Amino acid sequence: MAETTTAAAPSGTTAMRRRTRPGQTLVPLLFIAIAFVLFCVFFVGPGALGLYYSFTDYRGVGSPRWVGLDNYQRLFADEQFYAVLGRTLTYTVLSVPVHVVVALGIALLLTSAATRFQTVARVIFFIPWLISPIVAGVIWRWLFGENFGLINYLFTVVNLPTQRWETDGNLSLLVLILAGTWGGTAFNMLLFIAALKNIPKSYLEAAEIDGATSSQRFFRIVLPLLRPTMFLVVLLGTLGAMKEFALVQALNGGGPGTQNMFMVQYIYRTGFERAQIGYASAVSMVLMGILVVIAIIQMRFDRREDLA
Amino acid sequence: MRARAVSIPLTLLLVLVALGFLFPALWFLLSSFKPGSELFSLPLSLFPRTWTLSGYETAWTRFDFWRYFYNTGLVAVITTALTVIVSALTGYAFAKFRSWWLRAFFLCILATTMLPTEVIMPSTFAIIRDLGLYNTLAGIIVPSIITATGIFMFRQYFRTIPDELLEAARIDGASEFRIFTRIMFPLARPIAVTLAIFSVQWRWNDYIWPLIVLNDPNRYTLQLALRSIVGADNINWSVLLSASVISLIPMVILFAVFQRYIMNADINSGLKD
Numbered sequence: 001m002a003e004t005t006t007a008a009a010p011s012g013t014t015a016m017r018r019r020t021r022p023g024q025t026l027v028p029l030l031f032i033a034i035a036f037v038l039f040c041v042f043f044v045g046p047g048a049l050g051l052y053y054s055f056t057d058y059r060g061v062g063s064p065r066w067v068g069l070d071n072y073q074r075l076f077a078d079e080q081f082y083a084v085l086g087r088t089l090t091y092t093v094l095s096v097p098v099h100v101v102v103a104l105g106i107a108l109l110l111t112s113a114a115t116r117f118q119t120v121a122r123v124i125f126f127i128p129w130l131i132s133p134i135v136a137g138v139i140w141r142w143l144f145g146e147n148f149g150l151i152n153y154l155f156t157v158v159n160l161p162t163q164r165w166e167t168d169g170n171l172s173l174l175v176l177i178l179a180g181t182w183g184g185t186a187f188n189m190l191l192f193i194a195a196l197k198n199i200p201k202s203y204l205e206a207a208e209i210d211g212a213t214s215s216q217r218f219f220r221i222v223l224p225l226l227r228p229t230m231f232l233v234v235l236l237g238t239l240g241a242m243k244e245f246a247l248v249q250a251l252n253g254g255g256p257g258t259q260n261m262f263m264v265q266y267i268y269r270t271g272f273e274r275a276q277i278g279y280a281s282a283v284s285m286v287l288m289g290i291l292v293v294i295a296i297i298q299m300r301f302d303r304r305e306d307l308a
Numbered sequence: 309m310r311a312r313a314v315s316i317p318l319t320l321l322l323v324l325v326a327l328g329f330l331f332p333a334l335w336f337l338l339s340s341f342k343p344g345s346e347l348f349s350l351p352l353s354l355f356p357r358t359w360t361l362s363g364y365e366t367a368w369t370r371f372d373f374w375r376y377f378y379n380t381g382l383v384a385v386i387t388t389a390l391t392v393i394v395s396a397l398t399g400y401a402f403a404k405f406r407s408w409w410l411r412a413f414f415l416c417i418l419a420t421t422m423l424p425t426e427v428i429m430p431s432t433f434a435i436i437r438d439l440g441l442y443n444t445l446a447g448i449i450v451p452s453i454i455t456a457t458g459i460f461m462f463r464q465y466f467r468t469i470p471d472e473l474l475e476a477a478r479i480d481g482a483s484e485f486r487i488f489t490r491i492m493f494p495l496a497r498p499i500a501v502t503l504a505i506f507s508v509q510w511r512w513n514d515y516i517w518p519l520i521v522l523n524d525p526n527r528y529t530l531q532l533a534l535r536s537i538v539g540a541d542n543i544n545w546s547v548l549l550s551a552s553v554i555s556l557i558p559m560v561i562l563f564a565v566f567q568r569y570i571m572n573a574d575i576n577s578g579l580k581d
Contacts, residue, residue: 291423
């Protein structure tokens, strides 16, 4: 990584002097001590224990019995697991592009010199950020209630057939995507606004003088310069969608039936409601594996310089 | 810069999108002031025909809101204080000291954003239980203290402070801890405030940790209490709407007071937890 070069180059002499100071190991060790202990207990601990449990038949009481790869064999033969995994991936693939486009579009409108009411609009776009996923789920459930919701009522007013927002799996997923976008936009929008403000005005002005149209300016200058932010938004959005849980709990509970059950809910259901801790741990490990792969793929595309 | 002409179509688009974002929350808020009989009676109207607080009264008497507010507030405040302190200490070490193990640990911390432990719920639960933290508020507080975002924010900030300041203080004979508490931490106050705001929001709205850790309804946080209403077979909408609105009030106040900090937060890292 670039870490070593930046560390060595500007402060070579100070680094030399520091090495001779006594207590240079002890001091930073004390500074990170609390974080290190917490990291070990609440991050490494559950990870290692989860891996161990995934090879046992632990049910929460008694002592775990080693069963080797049984849980994983069961898992990969379990139709419900594939259904859950597929649904989670579907949700991720559908929602992330929507999140990106909506947040970027709003950020562009809010930073454009040609729009008014930006301050008020910005506050409005921020409202969903205050609202917890549980309450956001309640809000959208109320809006899209099949028998009582406003949306279906409006459909009847304009003589359209009412839609089965709750009992049709795909429509229910659609509402979930809308609700997720609504809740996640404020944060992504902030990231995009910060990045847009960092684009030197001179670039765009120079392009304009050279006769570039506004769409050319956007696709040739703005979008390439937004690349790092874009990757960050996509990465965080993907990870967030893969572990979506609270919003679903409040919005449709994974329903209708189990049609919209996602990975985390499946882990919760098998691990806590059915106390199959070994099996649920195996599912967790698979999910972690997927998240690692996603993170690695995205990191390869985007070498974040700010980490150096 | 030249003043540009206002584009009416673009402004109109912005207004429409903003209204689209506002509407779900507005409809929900206005509905909470309708009497139970009016909630489902057609034709639906945007504004309540009779304004009433009866939903709020029922919610307030039916649920022990003071307790949920107390639990949630306590967790949010204590966790936030600890998060700020631990993040500052750790971020400072990452910014101002160099060694291979600090770098390694920094990468580990960054990895926690990619790999959320709350996903490994069963084993996380087992650890909480074995530490004797099950069903205690401490069980939500302690695991939530470290956040990669907070550590990262402080690290980035402390890197901008010149090393000369540190060297000068060392030459004057100040101890390392004193340098941190008297010079460095006060300098990082804006970061501390921003992180504190975000942390309160994360903890107030957190669902998954309380769900894993708490079992006793007396220790429920607001989110768990709300979930118990929405998870019921027959949702009492009148109560649910008002209860949800009540749960939002502290966040609205937080936003109103610290708006400037939130909207101008220089977020270049994953400010999400």
